Amino acid sequence: MTEPALALEALRFRWPGRGSFGLSVPGFTMAAGERVLLLGESGSGKSTLLSLICGIVTAGSGRVRVGGQDLAALGAGARDRFRAERVGVIFQQFNLLPYASVADNILLPLRFAPERRARAARGEARELCAALALPERVLGSKAGRLSVGQQQRVAVARALIGQPPLIVADEPTSALDAATQDSFLGLMFDRLEATGASLLMVSHDERLGTRFDRVVRLAEIARIEAPA
Amino acid sequence: MILRLAFASLLARALTVGMTVLAIALSVALFLGVEKVRTGARASFADTISGTDLIVGARSGSVQLLLYSVFRIGNATNNVTWQSYQDIAARPEVDWIVPISLGDSHRQFRVMGTTGAFFEHYRYRGGRALEIAQGQGLGDLYDAVIGAEVAAALGYAVGDPIVVSHGLASFTDHGDQPFRVAGIVARTGTPVDRTVIVSLEAIEAIHVDWRSGAQRPGPATPVERIREMDLTPSAVTAALVGTQSRLQVFGLQRWINQYPEEPLLAVLPGVALQELWQIVGVAETALIGVSAMVVVTALLGMMAMIFSSLNERRREMAIWRAMGARPATILGLLVLEAALMAALGAGLGLALLYAGLVIAQPLVDSAFGLWLPIAPPTLREAAVLALVIAAAALTSLLPALRAYRLSLADGMMVRT
Numbered sequence: 001m002t003e004p005a006l007a008l009e010a011l012r013f014r015w016p017g018r019g020s021f022g023l024s025v026p027g028f029t030m031a032a033g034e035r036v037l038l039l040g041e042s043g044s045g046k047s048t049l050l051s052l053i054c055g056i057v058t059a060g061s062g063r064v065r066v067g068g069q070d071l072a073a074l075g076a077g078a079r080d081r082f083r084a085e086r087v088g089v090i091f092q093q094f095n096l097l098p099y100a101s102v103a104d105n106i107l108l109p110l111r112f113a114p115e116r117r118a119r120a121a122r123g124e125a126r127e128l129c130a131a132l133a134l135p136e137r138v139l140g141s142k143a144g145r146l147s148v149g150q151q152q153r154v155a156v157a158r159a160l161i162g163q164p165p166l167i168v169a170d171e172p173t174s175a176l177d178a179a180t181q182d183s184f185l186g187l188m189f190d191r192l193e194a195t196g197a198s199l200l201m202v203s204h205d206e207r208l209g210t211r212f213d214r215v216v217r218l219a220e221i222a223r224i225e226a227p228a
Numbered sequence: 229m230i231l232r233l234a235f236a237s238l239l240a241r242a243l244t245v246g247m248t249v250l251a252i253a254l255s256v257a258l259f260l261g262v263e264k265v266r267t268g269a270r271a272s273f274a275d276t277i278s279g280t281d282l283i284v285g286a287r288s289g290s291v292q293l294l295l296y297s298v299f300r301i302g303n304a305t306n307n308v309t310w311q312s313y314q315d316i317a318a319r320p321e322v323d324w325i326v327p328i329s330l331g332d333s334h335r336q337f338r339v340m341g342t343t344g345a346f347f348e349h350y351r352y353r354g355g356r357a358l359e360i361a362q363g364q365g366l367g368d369l370y371d372a373v374i375g376a377e378v379a380a381a382l383g384y385a386v387g388d389p390i391v392v393s394h395g396l397a398s399f400t401d402h403g404d405q406p407f408r409v410a411g412i413v414a415r416t417g418t419p420v421d422r423t424v425i426v427s428l429e430a431i432e433a434i435h436v437d438w439r440s441g442a443q444r445p446g447p448a449t450p451v452e453r454i455r456e457m458d459l460t461p462s463a464v465t466a467a468l469v470g471t472q473s474r475l476q477v478f479g480l481q482r483w484i485n486q487y488p489e490e491p492l493l494a495v496l497p498g499v500a501l502q503e504l505w506q507i508v509g510v511a512e513t514a515l516i517g518v519s520a521m522v523v524v525t526a527l528l529g530m531m532a533m534i535f536s537s538l539n540e541r542r543r544e545m546a547i548w549r550a551m552g553a554r555p556a557t558i559l560g561l562l563v564l565e566a567a568l569m570a571a572l573g574a575g576l577g578l579a580l581l582y583a584g585l586v587i588a589q590p591l592v593d594s595a596f597g598l599w600l601p602i603a604p605p606t607l608r609e610a611a612v613l614a615l616v617i618a619a620a621a622l623t624s625l626l627p628a629l630r631a632y633r634l635s636l637a638d639g640m641m642v643r644t
Binding site: 054056076077080081083084085089091095096097098099100101104107108109111112113142144158 | 230233237544547548549550
């Protein structure tokens with residue numbers, strides 16, 4: 001039986017410090033290759049949930065399993081390495097290191113993920129750029145000089161390079177206009193189709209739901225716990 | 229890749245980073261400059277006299293005797309009578325003796341009366357002898373041999389007339405007995421470059437009509453008559469002595485210091501120099517301390533710059549973390565950036581130092597007689613640069629640790 005791409009079990013987390021909010025997720029599962037749109041308003045705990053899924057913060061109780069691996073069973077360093085190997089991340093904006101070249105931005109996660117680096121084919125960055133309709137000449141350009149739409153496509157290329165099994169995207173279309181959003185999602189889904197990666201995308205835009213296998217409201221699976 | 233990204237990150241903040249690097253560069257240049265001047269001064273002083281076993285003068289302080297006799301700094305409080313000089317010269321331990329008579333000047337340069345033995349026995353910079361670059365040595369009574377700096381500063385050439393002034397800050401010239409530039413000594417980097425050398429007899433000749441420091445009233449004695457006079461001096465200011473054997477130096481020194489006819493002082497140049505270093509050592513240490521504090525200030529400025537940039541870089545740190553970078557990588561990145569800034573500052577500081585040396589070398593030489601060598605960095609200087617870079621890395625640990633904690637606390641979002 002194939003392991004789920006992501007499984008959250010009786011998850012509870014609270015940010016440290018007085019007055020910080022908490023988040024609890026009784027249960028949530030994503031099948032391998034599944035594309036899930038997680039709908040949530042601002043302040044609904046989306047970024048906290050993504051931090052937990054990526055293993056950047058750890059839950060107080062419960063489990064986060066990515067590809068069957070319980071993140072709590074890994075030490076801090078191993079979690080960072082696991083994230084680099086297995087998860088591609090796309091932020092909503094300011095996704096890239098503006099001073100670095102596009103090529104360096106795309107190749108950055110490989111620096112921390114030897115297995116993913118081994119999987120990445122030579123010239124994959126160039127192929128991804130071409131597939132995402134980025135002209136080849138941008139590879140050497142500083143990322144900060146690209147348009148917002150181009151930067152988001154570079155972020156997708158970075159998330160996909162080396163074919164990580166899980167892509168986590170935090171409102172990647174929020175900074176794009178409607179026409180650009182559509183073509184951006186089209187290009188991203190084409191690439192996901194090619195790699196077979198699972199996608200968990202957080203957004204507050206319900207109209208995007210038609211492209212996904214499943215649409216889940218964050219409020220249905222998670223509860224925000226008020227400051228103590 | 230990390231190094232390239234660290235460089236790119238610094239370049240992206242070119243203005244603030246540039247100012248920080250410049251501050252480090254200037255502080256490093258100052259620190260190394262002080263060190264260069266210090267070692268240059270020591271080397272220059274030590275190189276000024278070589279092969280002379282004893283310096284003899286009237287009894288005063290050994291440092292004072294060294295300064296006025298060799299470096300033409302300050303004045304003698306008394307003279308050595310010619311008879312005493314002769315007695316010393318007659319000692320069996322003495323291989324050679326060079327008399328020195330000081331007291332007059334030409335423009336801003338000292339005039340020194342001596343004999344041909346000075347050109348024969350005076351050695352500098354590890355045994356190098358004086359060379360006459362143009363013209364010849366002292367021949368006629370009114371011949372003067374000038375140092376390279378005198379010639380350069382006053383534009384003198386062989387054959388030019390020179391009028392010696394009485395004393396060191398006097399408006400009275402020995403205009404009735406002008407000298408002629410007979411030769412120019414090749415540059416030595418020692419006080420000889422700033423000296424007008426005449427014969428001992430010439431010093432007597434220009435003072436024929438002087439008594440007790442004042443010119444006798446009445447007509448001047450004709451030069452022709454002076455030439456026929458016995459111009460043996462009654463006293464000299466000091467003498468440089470070479471012994472037959474190094475083993476005899478202390479014996480001769482004791483004999484001179486206990487000379488019953490007049491109070492004399494004989495010093496070993498090396499020992500007197502050591503005393504001089506002990507005196508100036510405190511000032512040297514203070515100077516090094518101040519310049520080290522300037523380096524520390526520049527590094528603290530760098531730390532403040534890194535601190536102030538942390539908040540605006542939290543998003544960048546979150547990206548690094550999301551890509552799999554460990555918090556230790558974030559810490560290392562900031563330390564690497566600080567080390568790069570310090571390395572750039574150290575390199576630029578070194579370049580500024582050498583540019584400064586190229587410009588200042590002739591100026592310092594002519595103004596202070598210090599020859600600052602332009603040589604590749606010494607091991608000590610390289611160690612100083614390495615220390616600055618290490619200190620910068622250490623200093624950056626404080627903001628880097630804060631970045632480490634922030635990157636742990638922020639997760640995938642920047643929480644403010």
